[in-house]
Amino acid sequence: MRSIGLKIVRLALILSVGLFTLTNTLRAAEPFVAGYDRFAASKEISSVTAGRLLLTELSCTACHQTDAPTLTPKGGPDLSAVGSRVHSEWLQDFLMAPHQMKQGITMPDVLAELPYQQKEQVVAALTAFLMSNTQPYPEIKAGGASPVPFEFWLKGNIEQGRELYHKRGCVACHEPDAEYETVERKPTPLDQIIEQLDADELKELGLSQLIRPVNSVPHGRLSEKYNSRSLTFFLLNPEKARPAGRMPNFQFEPMDASHIAAYLLSGKTPEPKPTEVEASLVEKGKAFFVDLGCVNCHSIKGLKPAGQVKPLSELDASAERSCLKGSDSLPHYSLSTRQIKSLTEVLAGRQYIRNEGPDAQLEFRLLQRNCYGCHERDQKGGVGRNRKAYFETVRHIDLGDEGRIPPPLTGVGEKLTQSWMKKVLEGKEKVRPHLTARMPVFSGEEIQSLPAQFATADGFQQQTDREVFGQFQGLESAGRSLMGTGCVQCHPIQGEALPGVVGVDLADVTDRIHPAWFKKFLFNPGEVKPRTRMPTFFPKGKSSNQQILDGDVDRQIAALWAYLKDSANQKLPEKILEVRSRNYELIPDKRPLVLRTFMEEAGTHAIAVGFPQKLHFAYDAEQIRLAEVWQGRFLDARGTWFERFTPPAVPLGTKRMNFPKGATLRLSDSKSTAAFRGYRLDKQGHPMFLLRLSPWDVEEQIDAENSDTIVRTWTFNASRPTDKPREVQLRLLAGDGVHHEGKTALVHPSGLKLTLKSAGNTEPTKTGWRVAVPALQPMETFSIEVTYQW
């Protein structure tokens, strides 16, 4: 069944490709080079740049060598594993008619003028050779942090893939699905202006580039080319197959890559069974691969280019016979008239070696990698207007374009430190988690020099924070107050934020941003970054807060820097602390509150109890003792509730008092101490701890009497009658200066005073008292009470 179907497919393809080649050579689209396509016609880039861009992106310089720096050819995919990656049927059809199989392809057709029969033979040999180049797939490491289902590439979900494709940023370059629905968003003021203007007006205002649709980097016929596994693995590591790095690495999770592959392939395609090919055909193909110059662009291990063609410097664009014209045996590029013109111009008089300034050099890099697809720089590029809707803010929080569109790169060399830019380019840091799109990782040597290029192009001058702000240390607390007046409304700090606030976290801002830029931006954000939502806190150069640092603008900005630079050691801004407390602070305002947790003093069996009297204690249910008391605020529960590494809960209040280690209650004549049996809560929520100290059951109640007094009571009862009195020891206070005052008071030098009330015989000890518990009948009880006052 399947083989017949396949034969039909093959037949149809061969026929159609044949027909296409006969009738349709001119219908093929021109090679698509994103930067050229977008900026050359409108002359937003110089004609030299446009020509140079074609020289590298069409890989002219792969064959026509040149010493001109920065004209490294893009080159084609690495074909060392092409046999594992593509279907052989596709490869054959592709080689027969590359321009039809992938509209806009930058690879030239080197077989265009061969007679059909001969061409078929060459293609068969090339296909055989290429398909013999296979490599095993790498193992994707799985672990607790990385889900990797078995054969995950067959488990992708089309719908999820569709969403990822449209949200992560693929559509910055590639074609979105017109049916895909984005969340409706209000037109920006700029959009509204644009809507009201006609083309001429727009041109006059220099806004033409904003409304021009941005064309898509073509995909080709993915579902004929790839199987699920090969496309998934391509997406996980595109640089491996395409070392030129024009397709960046989005650092997808394995399943996400699988979803996107499923979407792009409209389903799942199994890996084809390897087919046997004649060794002689493979050898023939290998020879063609070298002779036809394929190897000049496509690396395959062990193969080197053969022979030389004219170096770039000797090319004559006006010659009768040239690649530009697609003459006979030369490569056919299907160039457009404009492209031919651009190339002709740049070749004439060897314009391409013209020495260009840092701006132009940088621009050239950004064009090659299509950084302009996402980022605007100096009014050029940025997410195309027809694509903007796909860029969203997480949870659709309204942050304006800054919260959904990748940031502009205008002046970025002045703004960002080079070390930070490097981290961003390497995909190690992200400060915009609120964008659904992701900054992918670009690889290659040219990328490593980008941070320095930005700095040079933007005329960055190194200035230390000391030079910019003067003496700023010591201003941290003023900075903290200033943070509260505005910054926290839109920015999280150390992952903490006001409700609903998402944005760039300011905790590491001083590692990212140069001090001079920080100062300039804060002083008047709108001047540095047009249309920013960041308001100025210094309207007309005056601080809107005259209370802090006498309203001195420079000092205030310095204070913000000082605080942020030391933010790891500083308290969070008050407003954020208030929110944290609202969410996580336990406030026993009506009833006592209990929290079982880990605590420094009370240990790993801690039971913290807070009272509305603003007086609290922590009980150690392991050693059976009162471990700590304090006053004021009770506890922050977040560490206990939600933090993975279970930090100890820290009392928030003051007047903390710690008590000695070891069981509070023990028998004088026995080593056994009490066992913890749990607790009961009364109607008002007061806990009563249940202890077993043979021969008694003991109930221990610790209660706040008023704002400075705790009453601690032990009630003894016996389930079986006890026949004689037994003496217990209370270990209550220890340390230097602890002393008794009279028979019933024990005093700590801090002022804490314990008072004993008991009907039985009592006697002071170093750490408390000895108390004789009388013989008890069932239902009969005996109590000891100690009050703590401090």
Added chain:
Amino acid sequence: MVSISRSLILLGYCCGMMLGRSIDAAEENDFYKLISVVTSQAQTESRSKNWKPAPDGLALEVSGIAVLEDGKIAVTIRKGEIWILDGVYDDPPRNVTYHRFATALHEPLGLLKIGDAYYTAQRSELTRIRDTDGDNVADEYLTVAKGWGVTGHYHEYAYGPELDGEGNLWITLNTGLGLKGDQFDRTITEPTLKVRQGRWRGWGLKITPDGELLPVCAGMRSPSGLGANAEGDMFYTDQQGNWVGTNTLHHMREGAFFHHPDALASMNEPGSTIHGITEIPNGLPFPEALKKLKVLRPPAVWLPYKKVGQSATDIMLDESEGRFGPFAGQFFLGEFTQAGINRVFLEKVNGEYQGACFPFRSGMASAVLRLAQGTDGSVFAGLTNRGWSSLGTASYGLQRLVWTGKTPFEIREMRAQSDGFTLEFTRPVDPQTAGDPRSYEMTSYTYRYHSTYGSDEILKQSPKIVAAEVSDDGLTVSLTIEGLRELFVHELWCRGVRDRDGEPLLHPDAYYTLNRLP
């Protein structure tokens, strides 16, 4: 001309679409439908230091589920509370109500209701919780058992309890991994093996009906799931890591040592059931390690990594007698990282449990930590991925898996024979394909027992399927196989098998742990 060629291409393209793909005729969802009772997305990533729940609603990180009789369920949440949920069986569940029953629990990781009392394991104790005054809010938190080491290390989870056939409550205790600082003050050390852990860490313990806490078996790494089978025997799952080649399912019984040596820090404690281990072989294939270390017991089932999950959690016995589909009496295992559920068939061979595992359901909204069968046979899954990572669109919540009434074409049982395996299917097979040995493929392998994290599948072989005999009713196939090896995992792929309608198996793979040949 052009239009002709175009339509031909289109035709070719369509054929390619139809033929070039493996068509997923049947999907898990056709047989087991997922209903999200509540799922939420945290504000931060699952491993974030500043983890924050969703901005609204209850942080329903379900860590224990007790099914109640009156259409309600009770759940523990990791934050430390018990909630009673009503309306959870509705589809769609539009009117779920929440009632907070208990608070101030320290990361409870299990929930059981016996009579009027709830039982849950907190970090430091097993607690019995009741409402004694009838206001439907707990007022009594009694300590049922405590005394195990709690150093303060986050990884020292305590799981359970579960009830066995004799009325014992069982709990398991996670090993602390990478203790530091004053955490060591709360450890004990075994001087010969030089292992150091909190007391009874890495042990399975039971609490008798008399309230006595008895250590039973040891060597656990991260035993996050417990469950009894129909006979009342108690099992636990373990998770891949140091000394644990891949996830496992073990029968807990006295004196058994499973793999992680840190548990032996408690070997000399009063009550220990394991004695006299002086050396741990490190680096041997597991079958060899068994020979060197006499107390070492192989898992009843190895769950091959990635193929049957990456982090096994809860164990649920299907007691629905068919209301949850054709797998009555089998175990279902929660799967954390891959957010799914796997299935286990067990049999006893020469007195010991062994059996096979199968993929069952993927696509849950988040990490599955707990499973519980509802009164109608459907299965509740408690979800939370905080601290690790998982597939799925949510961070925590509760989902319910309902059998649609359609029987999936699955391998229901895989039983060991002296010369092969017997497969029992849920639907009659096509005798042609199922009777053809080429419809099956088998590999066998084991794991390395070593201190390294996880293990590859090692010592691989391909046992030969020499015959496949289909029973008259088409429900059973007996495979005759050459080259079976005791103590090895036998991975079987039945890609060629079809049912009578030509449908392939929903999951064509099965993994049998052949500890003993019958």
